[in-house]
Amino acid sequence: MNASDRTPADLLVSALKADQARPLITYYDDATGERVELSVATFANWVAKTANLIQDALSAEPGDRLALLLPAHWQTAVWLVACSSVGVVADLGGDPADADHVVAGPDRLDDGLACSGGRVALSLAPLGRRFPTPPAGYDDYAVEVPSMADVFVPYAPVDPAAPALTVGGTELSGAEVVDRARADARRLGLAGGARLLSALPYDTWEGLSAGLYAPLAAGASVVLCRNLDQLSPEGLAKRVESERITSTLV
Template sequence: MNATDRTPADLLRSALAADPARPLLTYYDDATGERVELSVATFANWVAKTANLLQGELSAEPGERVALLLPAHWQTAVWLLACSSAGVVADIGGDPAAADHVVAGPGRFEDGLACGGDRIALSLAPLGRRFPAPPAGYADYAVEVPSQGDRFAPYAPVDPEATALIVAGAAYTGAETVEQARSDAAGLDLTGPGSRILSALPYDTWEGLSAGLYAPLATGGSVVLCHHLDRLAEDRLAQRIDSERVTATAR
């Protein structure tokens, strides 16, 4: 990663320039058996499409707040980086009534209706499947995102000193997000390129976001993000750690 990177979106651009083919995020759901592996290039493509959806279709402007009512999931990570790319604030679990837009997953659709702005629903089903019919009051992410452009350019440069993230009541600028992620890396045993952390932490705390996305991104590493890991037997976990070449864990 480059010392000049000031936002999470900058980190992703640097990762794409350095090695687009390497794995960046591998997602497991041990309730469904789902496994999804995203290279840097594939992840960046999802981010670009989602940022174009935000900026173009939702008309989200820098500084507006997007309430993300989502668990730790690969599509949540995409939305976090898309928000950074467009200069909008990603508010993890934030109050929908105080947000300009809301992105919600199963179990949170009713809560999200409190938002008076645009509402996007994610099925979080394997392979990112569409809803048979989207929840009332929502557009289906899986319907809206495929037609978006594969490259993204913000209408205005993103200010690294502007608020970019709110989690557990704490606000971080883009620069603070990058700096804190870099600072966390040593404590997470992320030593640089090739480091691979398995994280089962939720995304509703800074610690979960750092281990499960920002710190590996900031150090040229990768993450194995596990949902419902408590359903996996210890011997199977050991096999996963070995097969995925995991070098560190956060549980």
């Protein structure tokens, strides 16, 4: 990645310039059998649309706090980089009552109603399907995001030194996220073309780094596995072989 990259959004721009066709995130849910593979270009398109939703539909501004009540999931990764693109602070598992906006998965909808600002619900269903019935008090992400523009331009420049992420009670700037991600990539031995399998949750820095930031910083890719405990040892060994995994964190 480019040494001048100072935010996660910058890392994605550099990844697009380097090789937009390569896989970035391959997502498995072993409770549903779902498998989704996103190239850099496809992931960036989701990020652009989501950033436009944050900026225009939610009217979020740099410095606003967005509570992300979501598990480790490819759509969570999209929201994390989209927040970075706008300059909004992504607060993983944050208190919705203290947030300007909230994004909630199907098992956190009641909690998210404590937020007095904009609310977006994600079904987290395979293929990004919408809810059968829109959740009361929420906009359905799968309904709203398709109409958003494929190109994102922030209304205000994003300050790399401003708060960008809160996880596990620690607040990090965009520049700190990038620096930590690069250090983790070196520690994990990640380089261009590496494939990291991670089953770590997104409620700690270690999980976020392994499941998104470190592979993005290194020009590598992640195989993000949810409910991996439902996969047999033989099934895991087969996945490691078929996905050409170079390192594993479970």
